[in-house]
Amino acid sequence: MTRYNFKESEARWQDVWLENRCFSVSDIEDGPKYYVLEMFPYPSGRIHMGHVRNYTLGDLVARYKKARGYKVLHPMGWDAFGLPAENAAIANNIPPAEWTEQNISAMRQQLKSMGLSYDWDREIATCHPNYYKHEQKMFLDFLGAGLAYRKEAWVNWDPIEQTVLANEQVIDGRGWRSGALVEQKRLSQWFLKITDYSEDLLSSLEELDRWPERVRLMQENWIGRSEGMRLRFEIEGREERLEVFSTRADTIFGATFCAISPNHSISSELSPKNPELAAFIEDCNRLGTSEAAIETAEKRGIDTGLRIKHPFLPTKTLPLFVANFVLMEYGTGAIFGCPAHDQRDLDFARKYNLDVIPVVAPKEADPNTFIIGEVAYLEDGIHINSGFLNGLSIVDARAIVATRLEEAGIGTREVNYRLRDWGVSRQRYWGCPIPVITCDACGIVPVPEENLPVELPQEVCFEKPGNPLEHHPTWKKVDCPACGAPAERETDTFDTFFESSWYFARFCSPNSENGIDAAAMAYWMPVDQYIGGIEHAVLHLLYSRFFTRALQKCGYLDMAEPFSGLMTQGMVCHETYQDESGEWLFPEEVHQNDAGENVTVENGLPVTIGRSVKMSKSRKNVVDPEEIISTYGADTARLFMLSDSPPDRDLDWTEAGIEGAWRYVNRLWRMVSEPHIPLIEAGLPTPTDMGENAAAAHRAIHKTIAAVSDDLDRFHFNKVVARIRELTNMLEGLLPEEAGAGWVYRDGLEVVIRLIAPMMPHLAEEMWQALGQEVLVANTTWPVFEPDLLEEEMVTLAVQVNGKLRGTLEVAKDLDQNNVELAALNIDAVVKLLDGRDPRKIIYVPNKIVNIVV
RNA sequence: GCCCAGGUGGCGGAAUUGGUAGACGCGCUGGCUUCAGGUGCCAGUGGCCGCAAGGUCGUGGAAGUUCGAGUCUUCUCCUGGGCACCA
Numbered sequence: 001m002t003r004y005n006f007k008e009s010e011a012r013w014q015d016v017w018l019e020n021r022c023f024s025v026s027d028i029e030d031g032p033k034y035y036v037l038e039m040f041p042y043p044s045g046r047i048h049m050g051h052v053r054n055y056t057l058g059d060l061v062a063r064y065k066k067a068r069g070y071k072v073l074h075p076m077g078w079d080a081f082g083l084p085a086e087n088a089a090i091a092n093n094i095p096p097a098e099w100t101e102q103n104i105s106a107m108r109q110q111l112k113s114m115g116l117s118y119d120w121d122r123e124i125a126t127c128h129p130n131y132y133k134h135e136q137k138m139f140l141d142f143l144g145a146g147l148a149y150r151k152e153a154w155v156n157w158d159p160i161e162q163t164v165l166a167n168e169q170v171i172d173g174r175g176w177r178s179g180a181l182v183e184q185k186r187l188s189q190w191f192l193k194i195t196d197y198s199e200d201l202l203s204s205l206e207e208l209d210r211w212p213e214r215v216r217l218m219q220e221n222w223i224g225r226s227e228g229m230r231l232r233f234e235i236e237g238r239e240e241r242l243e244v245f246s247t248r249a250d251t252i253f254g255a256t257f258c259a260i261s262p263n264h265s266i267s268s269e270l271s272p273k274n275p276e277l278a279a280f281i282e283d284c285n286r287l288g289t290s291e292a293a294i295e296t297a298e299k300r301g302i303d304t305g306l307r308i309k310h311p312f313l314p315t316k317t318l319p320l321f322v323a324n325f326v327l328m329e330y331g332t333g334a335i336f337g338c339p340a341h342d343q344r345d346l347d348f349a350r351k352y353n354l355d356v357i358p359v360v361a362p363k364e365a366d367p368n369t370f371i372i373g374e375v376a377y378l379e380d381g382i383h384i385n386s387g388f389l390n391g392l393s394i395v396d397a398r399a400i401v402a403t404r405l406e407e408a409g410i411g412t413r414e415v416n417y418r419l420r421d422w423g424v425s426r427q428r429y430w431g432c433p434i435p436v437i438t439c440d441a442c443g444i445v446p447v448p449e450e451n452l453p454v455e456l457p458q459e460v461c462f463e464k465p466g467n468p469l470e471h472h473p474t475w476k477k478v479d480c481p482a483c484g485a486p487a488e489r490e491t492d493t494f495d496t497f498f499e500s501s502w503y504f505a506r507f508c509s510p511n512s513e514n515g516i517d518a519a520a521m522a523y524w525m526p527v528d529q530y531i532g533g534i535e536h537a538v539l540h541l542l543y544s545r546f547f548t549r550a551l552q553k554c555g556y557l558d559m560a561e562p563f564s565g566l567m568t569q570g571m572v573c574h575e576t577y578q579d580e581s582g583e584w585l586f587p588e589e590v591h592q593n594d595a596g597e598n599v600t601v602e603n604g605l606p607v608t609i610g611r612s613v614k615m616s617k618s619r620k621n622v623v624d625p626e627e628i629i630s631t632y633g634a635d636t637a638r639l640f641m642l643s644d645s646p647p648d649r650d651l652d653w654t655e656a657g658i659e660g661a662w663r664y665v666n667r668l669w670r671m672v673s674e675p676h677i678p679l680i681e682a683g684l685p686t687p688t689d690m691g692e693n694a695a696a697a698h699r700a701i702h703k704t705i706a707a708v709s710d711d712l713d714r715f716h717f718n719k720v721v722a723r724i725r726e727l728t729n730m731l732e733g734l735l736p737e738e739a740g741a742g743w744v745y746r747d748g749l750e751v752v753i754r755l756i757a758p759m760m761p762h763l764a765e766e767m768w769q770a771l772g773q774e775v776l777v778a779n780t781t782w783p784v785f786e787p788d789l790l791e792e793e794m795v796t797l798a799v800q801v802n803g804k805l806r807g808t809l810e811v812a813k814d815l816d817q818n819n820v821e822l823a824a825l826n827i828d829a830v831v832k833l834l835d836g837r838d839p840r841k842i843i844y845v846p847n848k849i850v851n852i853v854v
Numbered sequence: 855g856c857c858c859a860g861g862u863g864g865c866g867g868a869a870u871u872g873g874u875a876g877a878c879g880c881g882c883u884g885g886c887u888u889c890a891g892g893u894g895c896c897a898g899u900g901g902c903c904g905c906a907a908g909g910u911c912g913u914g915g916a917a918g919u920u921c922g923a924g925u926c927u928u929c930u931c932c933u934g935g936g937c938a939c940c941a
């Protein structure tokens with residue numbers, strides 16, 4: 001028995017595809033196009049199983065669409081800027097550029113060994129000046145269009161990475177990479193005006209009907225639209241008004257205090273004269289809002305002594321507090337507190353003994369005795385204690401109070417969003433330099449276009465902490481482009497999400513002089529199918545949607561949405577292993593002894609098996625793709641990635657699973673190398689005489705083509721594998737002596753090969769060649785089914801009595817009710833159950849069931 | 855706390871509009887091949903009762919609609935994920 005020699009075969013077919021330029025396309029092609037893109041990797045040095053899954057999925061789609069006649073753009077590149085390169089530079093004394101290039105070469109080799117259908121001529125790396133010079137130009141255009149600005153702001157500071165983080169990069173109050181508790185720091189930073197597009201980014205989500213619902217929902221929540229009112233209250237003894245935002249202006253009669261953020265202008269104004277307040281503000285800023293949330297989130301505040309006039313109650317004034325739970329970044333940085341109907345306000349009121357006045361009571365409650373305990377009342381009800389709002393529901397009261405406030409000129413209806421502008425400055429070396437210059441006389445001056453790119457210096461020193469660009473002896477020293485006086489370059493670089501926000505556009509014309517070529521864009525964009533991890537639901541995927549809109553505004557392209565279809569793949573998981581001391585163990589350090597117990601390979605000590613979780617180096621539950629590919633081949637690894645779980649669900653990596661895939665690969669190979677029915681020559685006409693099995697298999701072939709095509713279109717890849725396995729089982733069961741079996745066997749093989757080709761391309765080519773075919777499978781079209789063969793002449797009817805299955809009937813398709821009833825009532829089990837009684841009713845669903853009701 | 859997604863054999867998972875639950879695979883059991891392991895081949899494999907034929911229960915739990923519910927409705931439990939002082 002022969003084994004499939006994947007080592008020899010896979011390398012050979014990879015060369016053949018390359019020589020034949022099977023997957024190369026031009027910047028502009030004719031006919032229908034399909035752009036398949038997988039999220040490009042960070043060049044860490046080695047691929048992991050998550051990459052293997054991602055690229056297997058993408059390759060399947062790309063090869064399938066090509067077979068279906070589309071011009072397919074399927075590129076690959078490197079998201080090459082980022083902090084690990086700097087860490088490597090410090091640890092191993094190797095320049096980031098060199099480290100990155102080495103990693104790229106190593107990973108490129110690994111990807112090539114997977115046999116992916118990339119157009120390698122389009123490869124890009126974002127750390128090349130040839131790439132980032134274009135985004136420097138874009139930034140200057142954004143600046144001109146008012147989409148980029150610099151401001152001093154409280155920012156998230158990661159003390160380990162020594163850099164600023166965007167809100168999207170702070171997870172549970174910690175840096176998304178370093179895990180360090182994020183601090184608040186006031187810095188002058190560059191921002192992109194993503195908030196200009198809040199409404200557009202939100203409302204357009206509706207049209208992204210080929211995106212997963214949950215990603216759209218996550219973006220919706222992140223953008224966080226809320227409708228409310230901006231109110232202007234008089235402050236006793238002051239000219240200026242206090243502006244607050246509220247979604248519950250209907251509860252205005254329940255207001256018993258006002259509160260402002262520690263970073264509000266009034267707080268800053270009062271603090272120099274009030275040491276207690278100054279200390280409180282400092283305390284709040286040191287902790288930061290996010291860390292406060294991690295701890296018990298105790299509400300605290302300081303009374304400013306100022307009094308706020310109630311808009312509808314002339315005699316009533318409210319104390320003004322500086323409070324730690326009021327965020328400067330949301331709304332106006334000030335609120336009115338209505339403790340009865342807001343839990344935070346209630347907690348605060350109880351702590352500082354403020355009044356709690358209920359203004360909405362449940363319908364069934366007695367308004368005179370309704371009181372608030374420790375839980376604020378948030379439900380709908382009837383307004384009480386509220387003057388002209390008494391008796392109204394929340395919705396009605398909200399409308400009436402809004403009109404009254406507007407008429408009085410102290411309120412405006414307003415929509416607020418949670419989304420903040422995107423801070424893009426990073427105090428790092430290994431990123432794209434921000435192309436501006438600071439001049440004492442002229443202020444901030446953009447680098448003139450003809451001086452782009454602003455290139456990173458090669459010689460840098462990582463010995464001092466902080467940003468090497470900052471301590472570089474010469475790099476930042478430059479003459480002001482405006483006045484010629486000595487000036488300084490901006491030493492911050494862009495957030496690396498800047499690069500990934502437009503790389504999909506660059507892939508359409510990677511060698512064009514322009515960063516984005518309008519004609520290539522018009523042909524290839526948008527990306528028809530984008531595939532990647534769910535972790536980018538509100539990071540990269542939101543930034544890219546904004547960036548595309550910004551580029552549209554600046555005339556680079558003419559579309560708003562970059563990705564018309566999105567598939568988010570699940571994680572690759574593996575069991576975890578720990579020895580007696582709780583140390584994690586690699587899978588290869590564990591085996592089963594003769595007694596079937598799990599023990600360490602080294603000295604047979606007991607091992608506890610933990611549940612399957614995402615593969616990660618820290619838990620050591622990782623399997624190296626290179627190891628797998630060299631043991632079983634790329635096709636086996638690819639098959640396993642597709643066969644066990646639907647793509648959007650987590651996949652458990654198991655040794656048994658990969659072994660099973662490997663056995664199937666060999667089984668397929670033997671179907672052509674050692675066929676149990678001699679292979680007949682190609683292209684013979686369909687035999688007129690076929691045995692029963694052969695005819696059934698012939699129909700099965702066509703049903704499989706139909707089902708597999710449908711499942712591929714719907715991304716049900718695990719079902720695709722199941723269907724093809726079913727067909728191969730059937731072909732293997734064909735009897736050699738039966739009429740037509742030889743023809744059906746060969747026909748079935750040809751179909752199977754073309755169906756597996758997008759999943760196991762090397763094996764498909766090898767089998768195809770063994771059948772004597774001359775054209776590559778990669779250049780062959782998708783098989784076509786004959787609709788006539790999908791129809792069966794006989795169907796199996798389920799026969800039920802009172803809804804319970806009691807037997808089946810083999811009948812002609814579309815048999816009429818009378819004949820079906822006759823046959824059904826004759827079944828032994830039915831006769832027995834009826835016991836002489838007449839059925840009350842008989843329900844017949846043609847070709848499916850007949851249900852006899854007694 | 856709020857918002858999602860999901861609970862189906864020992865395991866991963868199938869099951870168009872409500873219409874034969876468990877496709878396909880893994881694992882397991884028995885047999886053949888083999889010096890042996892592996893591979894390969896044949897048979898079996900949801901639980902319970904039964905030698906069998908067959909019966910009976912069965913899609914997290916409870917109720918409901920229906921001739922018929924994994925699928926629809928209500929309540930409830932559990933798991934995973936996202937957001938989280940957003941006024």
